[in-house]
Amino acid sequence: MKILKYLLFLILIVIIGAAIYFATQDGSFDVSETKTINAPAEVVYNNVKDFKSWPQWGPWMEEDENMKIDYAEKTEGEGASYSWTSDAVGDGSMKTVKVIPNKEIEQEIIFNTPIGDSKSEVYWYFEDTETPGQTKVTWGMKGEQSFMEKVFMAFQEDDIETGLSKMFENGLNxxxxxxxxxxxxxxxxxxxxxxxxxxxxxxxxxxxxxxxxSKKMGSMFGQVTGYMQQNNIQPSGMPFTIYNAMDQANGTVIFSAAVPVKDRVITPEGSPVLTGFMEPSTAVKTTLKGNYTNLSQAYKKAEQYIAENNLERDTNANMFEVYTNDPGEVPNPANWITEIYIPIQQKTKPKGL
Structure with a gap:
């Protein structure tokens, strides 16, 4: 009996000691990961702001493909929310509490666990870098572990900082x-x-x-629009490029960066910006929606159409491209729209018909 009393006494001492140990451990945490992505902040933000986009990149989906997700009526912006149930990663919910478009998102996350609900703060930051079109993205979470959570995490393979860090890193990738x-x-x-x-x-x-x-075009359009602004000349359409002469064999081209105007403008002698006139023409029109790097594919399709339909190029007219939206206002290259015009000769009807 004395031995049993001693054992119970020792067990009680261990329990009390463990309780004191876990109770005195700092349960606060603030874990985040940062990644620089070669994309404008708005493009990155647009893939994060709506909870319906999260399954496309969320790291937890790799752990449980059968996770059940329930979306609220509102899934983006302040007040948006969703919840999930999973045998592998547990149940929980998340709500967006603050949004600064293209800059910051703050959210509240609740995990439903056998030892009780756990609430923490999730935050996102989207910051421009010194390199245009590049964004530094930070994803993190902070909160306070309860006593039982500290006990539970003590017996896991990774502590909470390591586990969250791995998740954020994987998710950002x-x-x-x-x-x-x-x-x-x-x-x-x-x-x-x-x-x-x-x-x-x-x-x-x-x-x-x-x-x-592409390297030269930006500064050239800047010079034309700058001249027009200085002289209070209003554009009458979207900018375009005229290909005056092209040497495919040597990989060279003579081209003009142009902005349409309503009337003829007389420029002073020696002006780097001039006025031109394009005659009306019949052309094969091709529309590219996407990055300008795909223009060569668009030209191939246009040339294929010309060949298949036995059309003849008009060698007296230059082909040109019209940029129907402004990349400065449309950050995602997938939404850039370019119209390609390749002039062709009009077939004349025989006399008497």
Whole structure:
């Protein structure tokens, strides 16, 4: 009996000691991971702001493909929420409590566990870097562990900091893949033969390697629009590029960056920006929705259409591209729209018909 009393006494001492140990352990945590993604902040934010997008990159989906998700009526913005049930990762819910579009998201997460509910704060930060079109994304969570949670985590393979860090890192890697894939989407449609009205335009011209067109184009359009603003000249349409001469064999091109205007503008002698006029023309129109890097594919489809329909290029007219939306206002390249016009000769009807 004395031995049993001693054993019970020792067990009681161990329990009290363990309770004191866990009770005195700091249960507060603040864990986050940061990743730099080569995409504008708005593009990254758009893949995070709606809970319905989370299954595409959420790391927990890899642990339980059978996770059941229930979405509230509102899934993005302040007050948005969703909940989940899972045999593998447990049950819980999340609610968005604060949003600064393209900058910050704050959320409240609740885990339903056998030892009680646990509430924590989740936060997202989307920060521009010194490199244009690049975003530093931070995903983190902070809170306070209860006594029972500290006991529970003591017997897990990873502590809470390690477990959360792994999850955030994995999730950000998945998010980067989803964002990159979303920006690579594109479509090409050959719209067929159309009539382009032509008209006056302001422009400047340069010679370039084919591989350097995009690098030079930005500054050229900047020079044209800058001249127009200084002289209070209003554009009458979207900017376009005219290909004046192209040497495919040597990989060179002479092209003009142009902005349409309603009337002819007389520019002073020596002005780097001039006024031109495009005659009305019949052309094969092709529309690219996507990054400008896919233009070569669009031209191939246009040329294929011309060949299949026995059309003849008009060698007296230059082909040109019209950019129907502004990349500065449309951050995702997948939504950029370019219209390609390749002038063709009009077939004349024989006399008497």
């Amino acid at each position: 998945n998010l980067e893949d989803v964002v990159n894939e979303s920006m690579e989407q594109y479509s090409i449609n050959v719209d067929g033969i159309t009539r382009y009205s032509g008209g006056y335009y302001m422009y400047n011209t340069t010679a370039s390697k084919l591989s350097e067109i």
